[in-house]
Structures are given as C-alpha cells and as structure tokens.
Amino acid sequence: MNDRFKMDEAQPRLLDSTGQGIIGTEMDRPDGRLKVCGAAPYAAEFAADRMAHGVLVRATVSKGRVLALNDESIREMPGFLGLFHDGTMLRNSAQGMAGEAPVQPGLRVDYHGQSVAVVVAETFEQARDAAQQLAVRFEAAEEVEVDPETAEAIELDEDSSEQFGDLEAAMAEAVHTVDSVYTTPGHVSAAMEPHASLAEWHEGNLSLHGSYQMLRFNKKELADSLGVDADRVRILAPFVGGGFGSKLGIGAEAVAAAVAARELDRPVRVVMARQQVFDCVLRRTETRQRLRLAADEDGRLSGVGHEDRISQLPEESFGEPTATATHFMYGGKNRLYRKEIARIHRTPSGSVRAPGEAVGMLGLEGAMDELAEVCGIDPVELRLRNIPDTHPETGKPYSSRSLAECLKQGASQFGWENRPAAGSRREGQWYIGCGVASAARSNSLVRADARVTLSADGAIVETDLTDIGTGSYAILTQIAAEMLGLPASKVTTRLGDTDLPGASGSGGSFGAGSTGSAVFLAAKKIRARLAEKLGCDVDSLTLKDGVARGGNVEKPLRDLCVEPICEEAGITAGKLGDDYEQASFGAHFAEVAVHADSGEVRVRRMLGVFAAGRILNVKTARSQCIGGMVWGIGSALMEELGHDPRTGHIITRDLANYHIASNADVPLIDVHFIEERDDQSNPIQSKAIGELSISGAGAAVVNAIYNACGVRIRAFPATPDKVVAGLEALGL
Amino acid sequence: MKTELTVNGVSRDLDLDPRVTLLDALRHHLHMTGTKKGCDHGQCGACTVLVNGRRINSCLTLAVMHEGDQVETVESLGSPEAPNPLQEAFISCDGFQCGYCTPGQLMSATAMLEEAKEGWPSHVSESLSNPGTLSDAEIAERMSGNLCRCSAYPGIRQAIARTQGDAGGKS
Numbered sequence: 001m002n003d004r005f006k007m008d009e010a011q012p013r014l015l016d017s018t019g020q021g022i023i024g025t026e027m028d029r030p031d032g033r034l035k036v037c038g039a040a041p042y043a044a045e046f047a048a049d050r051m052a053h054g055v056l057v058r059a060t061v062s063k064g065r066v067l068a069l070n071d072e073s074i075r076e077m078p079g080f081l082g083l084f085h086d087g088t089m090l091r092n093s094a095q096g097m098a099g100e101a102p103v104q105p106g107l108r109v110d111y112h113g114q115s116v117a118v119v120v121a122e123t124f125e126q127a128r129d130a131a132q133q134l135a136v137r138f139e140a141a142e143e144v145e146v147d148p149e150t151a152e153a154i155e156l157d158e159d160s161s162e163q164f165g166d167l168e169a170a171m172a173e174a175v176h177t178v179d180s181v182y183t184t185p186g187h188v189s190a191a192m193e194p195h196a197s198l199a200e201w202h203e204g205n206l207s208l209h210g211s212y213q214m215l216r217f218n219k220k221e222l223a224d225s226l227g228v229d230a231d232r233v234r235i236l237a238p239f240v241g242g243g244f245g246s247k248l249g250i251g252a253e254a255v256a257a258a259v260a261a262r263e264l265d266r267p268v269r270v271v272m273a274r275q276q277v278f279d280c281v282l283r284r285t286e287t288r289q290r291l292r293l294a295a296d297e298d299g300r301l302s303g304v305g306h307e308d309r310i311s312q313l314p315e316e317s318f319g320e321p322t323a324t325a326t327h328f329m330y331g332g333k334n335r336l337y338r339k340e341i342a343r344i345h346r347t348p349s350g351s352v353r354a355p356g357e358a359v360g361m362l363g364l365e366g367a368m369d370e371l372a373e374v375c376g377i378d379p380v381e382l383r384l385r386n387i388p389d390t391h392p393e394t395g396k397p398y399s400s401r402s403l404a405e406c407l408k409q410g411a412s413q414f415g416w417e418n419r420p421a422a423g424s425r426r427e428g429q430w431y432i433g434c435g436v437a438s439a440a441r442s443n444s445l446v447r448a449d450a451r452v453t454l455s456a457d458g459a460i461v462e463t464d465l466t467d468i469g470t471g472s473y474a475i476l477t478q479i480a481a482e483m484l485g486l487p488a489s490k491v492t493t494r495l496g497d498t499d500l501p502g503a504s505g506s507g508g509s510f511g512a513g514s515t516g517s518a519v520f521l522a523a524k525k526i527r528a529r530l531a532e533k534l535g536c537d538v539d540s541l542t543l544k545d546g547v548a549r550g551g552n553v554e555k556p557l558r559d560l561c562v563e564p565i566c567e568e569a570g571i572t573a574g575k576l577g578d579d580y581e582q583a584s585f586g587a588h589f590a591e592v593a594v595h596a597d598s599g600e601v602r603v604r605r606m607l608g609v610f611a612a613g614r615i616l617n618v619k620t621a622r623s624q625c626i627g628g629m630v631w632g633i634g635s636a637l638m639e640e641l642g643h644d645p646r647t648g649h650i651i652t653r654d655l656a657n658y659h660i661a662s663n664a665d666v667p668l669i670d671v672h673f674i675e676e677r678d679d680q681s682n683p684i685q686s687k688a689i690g691e692l693s694i695s696g697a698g699a700a701v702v703n704a705i706y707n708a709c710g711v712r713i714r715a716f717p718a719t720p721d722k723v724v725a726g727l728e729a730l731g732l
Numbered sequence: 733m734k735t736e737l738t739v740n741g742v743s744r745d746l747d748l749d750p751r752v753t754l755l756d757a758l759r760h761h762l763h764m765t766g767t768k769k770g771c772d773h774g775q776c777g778a779c780t781v782l783v784n785g786r787r788i789n790s791c792l793t794l795a796v797m798h799e800g801d802q803v804e805t806v807e808s809l810g811s812p813e814a815p816n817p818l819q820e821a822f823i824s825c826d827g828f829q830c831g832y833c834t835p836g837q838l839m840s841a842t843a844m845l846e847e848a849k850e851g852w853p854s855h856v857s858e859s860l861s862n863p864g865t866l867s868d869a870e871i872a873e874r875m876s877g878n879l880c881r882c883s884a885y886p887g888i889r890q891a892i893a894r895t896q897g898d899a900g901g902k903s
C-alpha cells in the first residue's frame with residue numbers, strides 16, 4: 001500500500017457526528033462468548049496430522065560454549081525423533097518491532113537459561129523425558145559478570161544522557177530539595193498463556209500458529225531467523241493469552257518448531273514450560289534511580305535530575321527508557337539525565353508493560369511525594385503547581401493534557417481532603433494512609449493498514465492486528481459499525497493472520513489508535529463511495545441502523561452494496577507527531593492499611609482517573625486501566641525477580657516464586673475517564689491507554705504506606721521485612 | 733494404560749501413557765481445549781476442572797488416576813450460543829481480557845459457590861459454621877487460587893456476586 005494517510009494535519013471529529021452511537025459505549029466484547037466457553041483457540045490448541053512435540057533444552061552456564069551436544073544419550077528412547085541445535089536457535093526473543101532475527105549465537109552461551117536445542121518426539125511426555133535425559137556438556141567462562149551493582153562493564157548511554165541548565169547550581173540554591181535513590185527489581189510479563197508455536201511446512205511455505213503481539217514484524221523476524229523469504233511465512237494468532245511485551249518479538253520456540261518441522265517433514269509443536277518463559281523471554285531490567293528535585297519555597301521546581309542504571313546483555317540494543325516521563329511531566333529549567341547500562345550475563349532485558357514509565361514513575365512520583373513532605377505542601381497541590389505550559393525541554397505544546405483535571409477530579413472522588421496527617425490514623429493493629437501519584441504514558445502512531453468490506457450481509461473488518469486481551473475485536477468492530485451505520489452484530493472483525501493487511505501490532509499502547517485509524521479510513525472511503533451512489537455530498541451523508549440518508553434520498557444500505565464495496569486504507573505517523581508532545585495522563589489514589597506488627601500492606605481502596613483522548617469502548621478501556629493499576633499494586637508490594645548471585649540465573653522462575661497479585665490482594669478498583677479528544681494524535685482522536693494505568697500506580701501505593709506509618713520505602717517492592725525494619729527505625 | 737473417564741457426562745475410553753496429566757488428556761487426547769495450561773505446576777489455576785464435583789488443578793494429577801471419575805470442564809457450562817448465567821455475567825462485567833485464565837476461573841467459581849452453599853468457611857469467614865451470602869472479601873479469598881495476569885479480578889468478583897444474587901444467594 002503506498003497511499004497511506006500521513007498524520008500531518010488535525011482531522012475533523014467525524015466520529016462525533018456519525019449517528020450510530022456505538023463508539024465509546026460499554027459494548028461487550030464480540031469475542032467474549034467464545035472465551036467464556038473455552039471455544040477460542042490459542043496457539044497450542046490447534047492440531048495437525050502427524051504432529052510431533054518439541055521441548056526446549058537450556059544452557060546451565062552463564063557464559064561459555066556448548067562443548068558436546070548429540071543425541072547419543074537419548075537416541076534409543078521411545079518416540080525419539082530428533083535433536084536440533086543448528087545455528088538458527090535464538091539466543092532470546094526479538095525486541096519489539098525489530099523486524100529481523102535476534103542474535104543466533106550458534107554454540108555460544110550468553111546466559112544461564114538460554115535455549116540451546118530442541119528435542120522432538122512423538123508425544124509431549126516422550127519429548128520432555130528425552131530433553132531431561134539429554135547429556136549436554138558446556139564449557140563455562142571463568143569470569144562472568146552477573147550483578148549490575150558490582151559489574152565493571154558499565155556503559156554510559158550517551159543518547160539518554162543530557163542536561164539543560166545547571167542542576168547542581170539549582171540544587172545548591174533551592175529552598176527545598178530531594179536527593180534520593182530508588183531501586184526497582186526485575187519484572188516479567190508472566191502472561192497466563194505460555195509461549196507456544198505449531199509449525200507446518202507445505203511446499204516450502206511455513207504456516208505457524210503462534211502466540212504473538214505484532215504479526216507484521218514477527219513474520220519478518222521468523223523468516224529472517226530461518227533464512228527464508230518473508231512471503232513464504234504466514235503467522236496465525238487469532239487469540240493470544242496475554243502479552244504485556246513478552247510476545248512482541250519472535251521467540252525461541254517458534255524458530256525451534258519451524259526448524260524441526262522442516263527437518264522432520266511433519267508438523268511440530270513447541271510449548272514453553274512456564275520456567276522456560278521466565279528463562280529465555282525478555283524480562284524488565286532492574287533499575288537504580290537517583291532522583292533529584294530542587295524547588296522554591298512554594299514548591300515550584302527549578303531543577304529535576306533523573307539518573308539511572310539498568311542492565312542488559314552485551315550486544316542487545318534495547319535499553320529501558322527509565323526517564324521517559326520525567327522529561328515531560330513537570331517544569332523546572334535545570335535538568336539532568338544520565339543513563340548507565342551494566343553489561344551482564346542475565347536473561348536479557350526488553351519491554352514489559354510500559355517500558356520506561358512503569359518503573360521510572362515509581363522513582364519520580366516517589367520523589368515528588370518526598371518533596372511535598374519537605375515543602376509542607378499537599379502532594380496533589382504540589383503536582384498541580386508544577387504542570388508546565390509547554391514541554392520543559394523542547395518547548396513543544398502538548399497535544400492534549402488533562403493531568404490537572406485528573407488530579408482534581410480524582411481528589412474529590414477519592415475524598416482526598418480527609419487524608420490523615422502522616423502516621424496519625426490507626427485502626428486496631430493497622431496504620432491507615434492515603435497516597436497519590438500522577439500517571440503518564442507517551443502516545444505514538446505506528447504504520448497500520450486495514451481492509452473493510454461492506455456487503456448486503458454487513459461489514460467485514462480485516463487486519464493482522466492481534467487482540468491480546470486489549471479489546472481489539474471490540475473497538476475495531478465499533479469503529480466500523482459507527483462509520484457505516486450498522487449495529488455491531490452486523491460487523492465481523494477478523495484478526496491475527498499475516499495474510500491480512502499489516503497492522504501496527506499490539507504494543508506500546510498504539511494498537512487501538514493506529515490500527516483503529518486504518519479501519520476508520522477504510523470505512524471513510526466506503527462512505528465516500530456510498531455518497532456517490534446515493535448522489536449526495538459525503539458531508540451530508542448519514543448512515544444509521546442500515547439506512548443511508550443524504551440530500552433528500554433515503555435508501556437501505558444493503559441496496560447500495562449489492563456488489564460488495566471493499567476498501568483498504570493505511571496510516572502512518574506525520575508532522576503532528578513531531579510538532580506536539582503527545583502523551584496520555586492520569587492520577588492514581590490509593591488507601592492502604594499497614595500492619596503494625598507484621599508489616600503486611602493491604603490496599604483497601606484504589607481509584608484512577610485517566611484522560612486518553614477519545615475512549616473507544618468504556619468497558620474494555622476500564623479493564624485495561626484496572627489491569628495496569630493491579631500491576632502497580634504488584635510492583636509496589638510483591639513482584640520481584642530474584643537472581644542467583646553466582647550465575648545470574650532467575651531463581652524465581654515460576655508463579656509460586658514470582659508473586660503476582662491475586663484476587664485477595666486487590667480491592668474493587670474505581671476507574672473514571674475524563675472526556676477528551678486529541679486532534680493531533682490520529683483521525684479518531686484517541687491516545688495510548690493500555691500502559692497508562694500502570695505508570696505511577698505503584699508509587700501511589702508506596703506513598704500511601706508513608707502516609708500511613710511514616711516509613712518511606714525506596715527499594716521496591718515494599719515487602720513486610722522492609723516495612724518492619726522501617727517501623728523499627730522509627731521506634732514504632 | 734487404559735482408563736475410562738466420564739467427561740461432561742459422556743464416558744470416554746482412553747489409552748494413555750501413564751505420565752499424561754488429566755489436563756493434557758483433556759486438551760490433547762480428547763481435544764477439549766477449553767481447559768488451559770498456564771504453569772503445569774499447580775500455581776495458577778488455569779487448568780481447574782471439577783472431579784466428582786470438587787475443583788482441582790488438572791495439571792497436578794495423572795489421567796490414569798481417575799478411572800471411573802466424573803470430570804466436568806468449561807465445555808459443560810454452556811455454549812457460545814447459549815452461555816450459562818455465570819458465563820453471561822463474566823461477559824457483561826468484563827471479567828476477563830485475554831480469556832486464557834477464564835475457563836479456570838469459571839470452573840473454580842462454579843465449585844466455590846457450591847462449597848459456600850454447603851457452608852464451607854474460608855480464611856476470612858467471620859463464622860465457621862455459616863458464611864452466609866458471600867461478601868466481596870469472601871469471593872476474593874475463595875477465588876485466589878486462580879491467577880489472572882490481565883488482572884480482571886474486580887470484574888470476576890462482580891460477575892460471581894451477580895450470579896449469586898441471580899440464583900437467590902444463600903442465607
């Protein structure tokens with residue numbers, strides 16, 4: 001497609017004048033019935049004749065080489081079909097939007113847990129047994145750095161290190177200052193569906209049922225990994241059991257399945273065990289962040305500093321953009337950023353829900369809470385005072401920004417004015433307190449194409465976007481129904497197949513805005529064709545409940561599309577992306593109870609108010625926000641990757657040891673949206689939402705702990721041992 | 733090994749490797765893929781099914797241990813054309829996003845409501861003999877064996893509470 005619409009100019013708010021009234025509503029997910037009946041097929045649930053089963057084998061050294069790897073020890077085992085370990089095995093999943101193969105290290109081992117081979121057998125049980133019995137000999141390097149705190153290989157990331165004005169001078173002159181170090185541990189996505197691929201070759205063409213987020217990119221990554229032409233690869237992912245970044249890029253199991261299937265000339269399925277997902281899918285890096293804030297006596301910022309250290313494997317390009325939000329959240333002339341990357345041999349790092357903001361805002365919003373305390377200013381008021389008019393570094397205007405409204409409305413709905421003074425409210429053995437934090441997540445537009453076909457039976461929407469739980473099926477259906485004046489039941493949305501027009505993929509919170517716009521533009525073309533057929537001006541055309549009206553004519557829509565009308569459209573980022581600072585904003589409020597003896601923290605209430613442009617479906621948007629806020633609770637209180645100090649390998653490699661929030665950890669969360677339209681973001685005026693709500697959420701919880709009992713936790717997560725130590729230090 | 737199971741009221745004869753879990757027997761031998769595998773280690777609840785009326789993690793038990801047992805899976809609750817009230821409530825409360833944990837949540841909730849009816853207390857029950865109508869805290873506690881990374885917990889609880897109300901609840 002070469003006539004993609006470029007977002008150079010603000011577009012009319014067409015979706016506000018179409019009359020169907022389905023956009024933005026609480027429509028149920030069209031895929032819901034399949035999901036609740038167990039009838040939605042996920043990657044590992046497709047079957048194929050003569051299918052064989054593969055199980056991955058991992059490296060057990062942190063750095064070194066595979067010395068001996070052959071099937072001698074397992075050749076005679078029942079059902080054994082083959083051991084594959086040629087140079088195509090992936091070291092780790094591709095980074096998001098790579099569009100090319102990740103590192104394929106051959107016999108080199110770069111971290112403990114790297115996949116080095118796949119064992120294939122007739123049944124899963126046989127393959128698993130053989131993979132366990134396989135004797136592999138490794139040569140281990142003598143010296144290997146696995147700890148970012150003590151590593152000698154520290155790189156300064158020049159691109160992320162910059163300064164404006166003089167922060168040191170601002171700190172020296174300021175009336176109030178904060179200078180604190182926050183640390184966050186590694187996290188993982190832990191999507192409930194483990195990575196799974198079923199590969200089948202047919203006359204040199206590969207068809208892969210996989211669990212992936214960004215098919216347009218994944219197809220290229222898989223083809224490149226295998227050394228075949230991308231046109232020969234098709235990926236299908238109609239349902240994906242969660243992604244959160246872990247399925248952005250092609251993973252080891254897909255390539256292993258494809259290689260084995262090619263060699264054996266039969267379909268092969270490889271499903272990662274939960275532990276393997278921890279081992280070889282990208283994690284979120286741990287961070288150490290130094291936050292410096294300088295303010296005058298009214299709490300107005302004159303300086304902001306955000307320095308951080310993250311970790312990554314040598315040769316891997318991604319670096320957690322920890323300070324992303326710090327650049328545009330609050331004012332202050334003097335600013336400093338410095339990023340260090342520790343090159344260590346742990347499972348490499350990559351994108352986990354809201355890379356950058358998710359952990360960066362734990363630091364920033366914690367430091368803002370500290371500043372409020374030293375200034376003696378209410379934390380909501382402090383934030384309101386520091387909202388800059390334009391981007392404090394580039395001077396660009398914000399495309400839309402309802403941060404102040406979110407803070408004010410949230411404060412009023414939460415009952416913020418009743419917040420107790422720190423450490424003053426106690427119910428039995430529990431200290432009670434409240435905390436606030438701002439939320440923000442950058443918005444972007446990524447190339448996306450879609451096709452819409454209108455026929456007498458209704459409309460069909462087609463694009464290779466995935467629905468990873470985000471609600472793509474719902475919102476694309478709504479956009480088409482709204483534009484074409486059809487009830488949602490007359491629109492069928494087909495997703496997750498690379499044979500369909502290439503979408504943005506689900507990632508970076510840009511799926512709905514980007515691919516939704518492509519659907520919108522394709523439907524808009526159909527509207528123009530309908531107006532022509534009706535003989536009216538497109539501006540006077542109304543489409544509602546299957547009836548077209550324009551000029552003085554009224555006709556059933558089906559009479560106008562006896563011959564189906566099919567249109568494709570695409571969108572790509574334009575000038576407005578450069579001219580405006582684009583982000584979604586929000587505010588989190590939390591009430592916690594802290595147990596005076598055990599240090600246990602319970603979140604009793606949580607409320608979020610968000611502004612993300614047009615909300616395409618209130619129900620699915622709310623669920624996204626609840627999800628992010630729960631992740632905030634997780635990062636505040638329990639989520640923590642642990643690594644063996646000798647080998648760096650992940651020791652919390654299952655769901656019993658890597659704790660995510662469960663039902664009992666989570667209150668009934670309250671979510672509200674501020675009515676907003678963003679004319680600069682895209683033609684449907686929406687903005688990023690999927691990751692907005694995790695950003696800052698954990699800080700609200702930890703700030704509430706401080707308000708409850710006076711213990712300031714700067715080393716996430718706030719586990720009971722740290723809280724108890726804090727209480728003891730206060731003599732409580 | 734030959735094993736006979738009754739799955740959703742239908743008797744099924746299986747000839748299985750003794751290492752096959754009940755979960756894999758359902759998913760890959762009977763091709764009933766509604767039941768999900770999230771961890772294969774009893775840590776997530778995605779594989780929850782009812783065996784003789786009680787909820788269990790089907791990944792933690794071998795199929796051949798269930799000779800003659802009655803197994804109920806998500807496929808027994810309702811169909812996409814006619815979902816049952818609990819399934820309907822999950823849809824309208826958006827008690828899921830990706831849907832992968834959902835069959836396990838539904839089976840767990842189904843059994844949990846029965847347990848409550850039978851008067852089983854939980855860790856948060858005020859009285860050991862009569863938990864009464866399930867409060868939100870009760871539902872949260874009793875459903876905490878089923879993880880949902882999409883974190884649809886509030887919707888899950890609302891859906892269950894609503895169904896409990898529809899069914900007349902339990903005093």
Ligand code: FES
Pocket residue numbers: 768769770771772773774775776777778779780789790791792
């Ligand atoms: S798959 Fe059985 S508990 Fe997770």
Ligand code: FES
Pocket residue numbers: 192241242469827828829830831832833834879880881882883884
């Ligand atoms: S709906 Fe995705 S894990 Fe529960």
